[in-house]
Amino acid sequence: MAPLMHFFTTLLFLLIPLEATTNYQHGLKSLHFALYQHETINKTGFIVVPGVAGPPVSQTTTPFGTLFVFQDPLTLKPNPTSKLAGTAEGTSITSGLDGLQSLSIAKVTLNVKKHKGSISLVGVTNNIKPSNHPVVGGTGDFLFVQGYVTSSPVNLVGLTVTYKIEFHLYWPPYASPKP
Numbered sequence: 001m002a003p004l005m006h007f008f009t010t011l012l013f014l015l016i017p018l019e020a021t022t023n024y025q026h027g028l029k030s031l032h033f034a035l036y037q038h039e040t041i042n043k044t045g046f047i048v049v050p051g052v053a054g055p056p057v058s059q060t061t062t063p064f065g066t067l068f069v070f071q072d073p074l075t076l077k078p079n080p081t082s083k084l085a086g087t088a089e090g091t092s093i094t095s096g097l098d099g100l101q102s103l104s105i106a107k108v109t110l111n112v113k114k115h116k117g118s119i120s121l122v123g124v125t126n127n128i129k130p131s132n133h134p135v136v137g138g139t140g141d142f143l144f145v146q147g148y149v150t151s152s153p154v155n156l157v158g159l160t161v162t163y164k165i166e167f168h169l170y171w172p173p174y175a176s177p178k179p
Contacts, residue, residue: 029171030147033112035074035085037151040160045070054099059156060127061099068092074108078154078162086110088165092125100127108149108165110142117142119169121149128153135169144175 039045041059051063062068074086090106104125109118117140123133130152138145147169155162 028173029175031113031115031169032167034164034166035076035112036078036082036154037072037074037088037163037165038080038160039070039072039163043159044072051094051099054094054097059158059161062094062102063099064094064097066094068094068102074110074165078164080160080162085112090121095124101125102127104133106133115141119145119149119167125151128156142169144172146170146172 046069047057047062047066048069049065049067050057051066054064055061056063057066069091071087071089073080073084074088075082076085077083087109088106089109090104092102092104095101095103102125104121104123106121107118108121110116117138119135119139119142120137121133122136123131125131125133130150133149133151135145135147135149147167149168150166152164152166153161154164
């Protein structure tokens with residue numbers, strides 16, 4: 001009798017975690033979309049503290065240690081005059097001696113696809129290659145959101161540079177919609 005009870009107890013403990021994992025995988029709400037960030041030097045983006053070494057300031061590089069702040073519009077299309085869907089504001093510090101990489105912190109305020117709120121991002125940005133930034137928080141409809149954002153250069157010529165920002169957002173099962 002004891003071996004049979006041990007078998008059922010072991011089977012019960014094995015089945016419970018499998019059921020929880022399966023429900024979590026199938027109950028995940030997600031949202032995927034792309035916007036375009038337009039950054040204009042000395043209009044929406046400013047060098048606050050110049051760096052100490054490395055290449056000079058250009059559309060793609062800043063000297064090592066440069067502190068840069070921005071408040072850039074996010075639009076639905078690559079054209080800066082297309083419909084506004086949000087704002088990206090934050091700061092970056094040039095962390096690569098080549099002037100191409102920065103540690104970036106940003107708050108992205110969004111009003112898209114019946115979702116309104118903000119997400120917070122932290123990560124390393126490469127100015128000339130795609131970069132992934134993890135989502136570290138959210139507000140409003142983006143409360144408890146997880147995921148990542150990919151930033152890719154589209155146009156690096158002229159005073160205004162354009163990046164494609166692809167959002168890959170996921171809500172965990174415990175994040176219920178507002179009543």
